[in-house]
Amino acid sequence: MFQQQQKKKRKKESASRSHAAPALYLSSQNPTPKARRVRHSRRSMASNANPAECAKGKQRVLVSETEGELAVALAKYTAELSDKYARERGAFTVVLSGGYLIHNIRKLVESPYKESVDWAKWHVFWVDERVVKKDHVDSNYKLAYDGFLSKVPIPPSQVYSINDSLPAEGAADDYEACLKQLVKTGVLEVSASTGFPRFDLMLLGMGPDGHLASLFPGHPLLKENQRWVTYIKDSPKPPPQRITFTFPVIDASAYIAMVVVGSGEVDALKKALGCRDSSSDLLPVQMVSLEDGEFTWFTDKEAVSKLQNKEF
Numbered sequence: 001m002f003q004q005q006q007k008k009k010r011k012k013e014s015a016s017r018s019h020a021a022p023a024l025y026l027s028s029q030n031p032t033p034k035a036r037r038v039r040h041s042r043r044s045m046a047s048n049a050n051p052a053e054c055a056k057g058k059q060r061v062l063v064s065e066t067e068g069e070l071a072v073a074l075a076k077y078t079a080e081l082s083d084k085y086a087r088e089r090g091a092f093t094v095v096l097s098g099g100y101l102i103h104n105i106r107k108l109v110e111s112p113y114k115e116s117v118d119w120a121k122w123h124v125f126w127v128d129e130r131v132v133k134k135d136h137v138d139s140n141y142k143l144a145y146d147g148f149l150s151k152v153p154i155p156p157s158q159v160y161s162i163n164d165s166l167p168a169e170g171a172a173d174d175y176e177a178c179l180k181q182l183v184k185t186g187v188l189e190v191s192a193s194t195g196f197p198r199f200d201l202m203l204l205g206m207g208p209d210g211h212l213a214s215l216f217p218g219h220p221l222l223k224e225n226q227r228w229v230t231y232i233k234d235s236p237k238p239p240p241q242r243i244t245f246t247f248p249v250i251d252a253s254a255y256i257a258m259v260v261v262g263s264g265e266v267d268a269l270k271k272a273l274g275c276r277d278s279s280s281d282l283l284p285v286q287m288v289s290l291e292d293g294e295f296t297w298f299t300d301k302e303a304v305s306k307l308q309n310k311e312f
């Protein structure tokens with residue numbers, strides 16, 4: 001009975017996802033997680049965004065002068081959340097993406113964070129992973145290991161990479177089973193309303209086509225609302241075989257930092273930050289609909305250069 005109700009709820013959520021319209025708040029001030037002190041907007045922004053019309057799913061947009069400043073702000077934000085969760089429940093569950101994200105978290109492996117963060121409390125996951133060997137140049141694990149994980153003392157048993165000896169279907173099943181086990185042991189929380197795993201922080205990137213994780217525009221996986229982890233064999237971004245978290249898992253997050261820097265995604269960002277009232281043609285990133293979390297865009301001036309309101 002409970003399961004049926006949950007199923008119905010998820011269907012409804014999946015249907016309403018297409019209408020999600022964020023209210024946008026802009027700040028070029030220091031980002032601080034909600035738990036500490038959220039600095040909401042000096043002014044609302046975006047080319048055609050009207051916060052009065054866009055009442056659902058508040059998002060913050062932080063614009064740094066340079067990508068260097070963004071890296072500093074992102075490290076501070078992540079370290080503050082790490083402190084909060086380490087203190088509150090003795091574990092901090094962090095989800096990484098591939099792409100430029102790893103470069104953008106580079107300040108975390110420098111002072112003061114390298115010494116001050118309680119790395120032993122970290123549990124690290126991937127929002128998506130390419131189905132290749134872990135030492136392959138395309139591996140998101142390798143990217144994260146080389147640029148981040150090898151430089152901080154996170155216990156290797158708390159770094160949850162995919163089983164690279166399995167094909168895509170098996171690797172997705174295996175990763176989902178791993179998450180379920182971590183729910184049982186209490187490392188991973190679940191959303192009280194949907195039963196999907198609730199990660200403390202997702203550090204994500206967006207592609208030029210507006211994809212996040214391996215959830216690409218127009219792909220049937222956008223509608224997946226049962227699985228926690230699934231697979232794709234026809235990813236438009238190479239390599240084609242990947243596993244990915246699904247939207248209900250992303251939507252259950254406590255905090256999402258969406259990091260978009262430089263000129264590569266200016267058009268997607270312009271569209272993503274616009275308010276829309278119809279369900280047609282949404283970018284995958286616009287389909288995120290956090291149940292009870294905080295979504296923050298970390299951008300730099302170059303990334304927002306196509307937005308009409310440049311008063312920041």
Ligand SMILES: O=C(O)[C@H](O)[C@@H](O)[C@H](O)[C@H](O)COP(=O)(O)O
Pocket residue numbers: 097098099100101128129130140204205206207208211212213214237
């Ligand atoms: O495996 C991947 O391809 C990544 O995990 C992917 O989800 C990435 O985050 C976006 O494609 C953004 O990539 P960029 O940061 O390179 O634009």
